[in-house]
Amino acid sequence: MAPNIRSLYSEKVMEHFKNPRNVGEIENPDGTGHVGNPVCGDIMELYIRVNDGVITDAKFKTFGCGAAIATSSMVTEMVKGKTIEEALEISNHAVAEALDGLPPIKMHCSVLAEEALKSAIDDYLNNSKGMDLESE
Amino acid sequence: MKRVYLDYAATTPTHPDVVTAMLPYLNDTFGNPSSIHSFGQEAKGAIEEARETIAALIGAKNDEIVFTSGGTEADNFAIKGVAYANEHRGNHIITNSIEHHAVIEPLKFLERRGFKVTYLPVDQYGMVDPQGVRKAVSEKTILISVMHANNEIGTIEPIAEIGRIAKEMGVYFHTDAAQTIGHIPIKVNELGVDLLAISAHKLYGPKGVGALYVRKGTKVAPFMHGGEQERRRRASTENVPGIVGFGKAMQIAQNEMGTEAERLTLLRGGLIEGLLERIDDIQLNGHPRKRLPNNVNxxxxxxxxxSMLLNLDMEGIAASTGSACSSSSLEPSHVLLALGLPHEQAHGSLRFTLGRETTEEEIERVLEVLPPIVAKLRSMSPLLKSRV
Structure with a gap:
């Protein structure tokens, strides 16, 4: 096929954009991350389910460009099966690399994905702390 | 898959007859128009013929047309040229908030050098209020610049009315007509403009060539200093093939403009109606009637x-957007924000611009393809959920 807009993005980005993984919400999630705002044009919501310190499920909803959708999809794939400690190690560069790179002006989308994940984990940690206190 | 091009406001394909007209000047008739031998004079003759054609079509005199490298140069030439040649008279320029970057950026450049610029607001349709222009004029005002029609939303500005005010107040008046030339009729005296910038590649001519109309007597500093080309107003060996192509494109446009505008207005209406009918929570940007025949936004x-553009492109449909995500600045379109649109709606804009090759089938294809794309993206949008 002739070169076109898709040559802006790697095949992997386009693949995740076309068939995003883990779209949707988790009912009563253990952690929710909400980052971005309408002004910058990207909004990500990330939900996680945690069992015994391991992230067993992750879902997202995103308003944004192709890169924003692809990074959301990729980060939810990457965290599944990881412990909270391991998940906290996931950097925006790791997300971008897993997508075979992003154009420089789109790197902020990977930053947003990392922030969404961190924010969901923070939310989980705060929730579980609260639960611990209640149980005491 | 047959691709559907609906981005004619970005650029148009060169008309085959334009290519044919240009070819001799890329081959045998290669002379430098400044040379006095026959090679040079043949080339000189060709550019003067193109100048005559273009001048006649916009109701100008031949020596009021200065060829440039395109619309951006013509705008820069007009704005900086008037500023530099008239700074002893005043340092104030009036424009508005939805001009093309080719106008806004030279004005910002001048602001950093001590000029004062008033950016008039526009209404919800992108209309400049002529009375607002009148009120903004002071004794220091040397130039008014208002585009003929907006490139993003297609709104056609009340240029003739502003032209009368400019004349009455004794202020030079410039208009960027890159989007209108060859698409709607232009007569410089009816519009009352002193400077009018046009570009060839928006009307099926070649890229890299444009022109500035400069009304006789208008004081403008030269844009390029060097040789004596273009009556010393724009030095540099002329782009002969480009200029010849520009002349041919103007001639074709003049013959076809009326019927083509009618045809495109119908197609445009069908596309707008179809989109509003088949997609919820969608709105038209720009003026419902005073708009370019080929513009849908x-x-x-x-x-x-x-994300809509990418999906459309996967279906072979080429359009454009005012979303920040398509630009390196990460700022959404200044035009849509000036209309008062909230950021998320400016990010969610789509522009389809129609042209010669556009058919009813192509419009129907957009109407079939876009609704499921929107539905898919909305199913993953956190914004929709928060509203429900």
Whole structure:
């Protein structure tokens, strides 16, 4: 096929954009991350389910460009099966690399994905702390 | 898959007859128009013929046309040229908030050098209020610049009315007509403009050539200093093939403009109607009637423009968006924000611009393809959920 807009993005980005993984919400999630705002044009919501310190499920909803959708999809794939400690190690560069790179002006989308994940984990940690206190 | 091009406001394909007209000047008739031998004079004759054609079509005199490298240069030439040649008279320039970057950026450049610029607001349709222009004029005002029609939303500005005010107040008046030349009739005296910038590649001519109309007597500093080309107003060996192509494109446009505008207005109406009918929470941007025959600009709520563009492109449809995500500045379109659109709606804008090759089938294809794309993106949008 002739070169076109898709040559802006790697095949992997386009693949995740076309068939995003883990779209949707988790009912009563253990952690929710909400980052971005309408002004910058990207909004990500990330939900996680945690069992015994391991992230067993992750879902997202995103308003944004192709890169924003692809990074959301990729980060939810990457965290599944990881412990909270391991998940906290996931950097925006790791997300971008897993997508075979992003154009420089789109790197902020990977930053947003990392922030969404961190924010969901923070939310989980705060929730579980609260639960611990209640149980005491 | 047959690709569908609906981005004619960005650029147009060169008309085959234009290519044919240009070819001799890329081959045998290669002379430098400044040379006095026959090679040079043949080339000189060709550019003067093109100048005559273009001048006649906009109701100008031959020596009021200065060829440039395109619309951006013509705008820069007009704005900086008037500023530099008239700074002893005043340092104030009036424009508005939805001009093309080719006008806004030279004005910002002048602001950093001590000029004062008034950016008039526009109404919800992108209209400049002529009375607002009148009120903004002071004794220091040397130039008014208002585009003929907006490139993003297609709104046609009340140029003739502003032209009368400019004349009455004794202020030079410039208009960027890159989007209108060859598409709607232009007569410089009816519009009352002193400077008018045009570009060839928006009307099926070649890229890299444009012109500035400069009314006789208008004081403008030269844009390029060097040789004596263009009556010393724009030095540099002329782009002979480009200029010849520009002349041919103007001639074709003049013959076809009326019927083509009618045809495109119908197609445009069908596309707008279809989109509003088949997609919820969508709105038309720009003026409903005073708009370019070929322009459709809509904001689709809860989804972002680039992701719509990518999906359309996968279906072979080429359009454009005012979303920040398609630009390196990460700022959404200044035009859509100036209309008062909230950021998320500016990010969710789509522009389809129609042209010669556009058919009813192509419009129907957009109407079939876009609704499921919007539905898919909305199903993953956190904005929609928060509303429900």
């Amino acid at each position: 809509v904001s689709v709520q809860f989804v972002e423009g680039e």
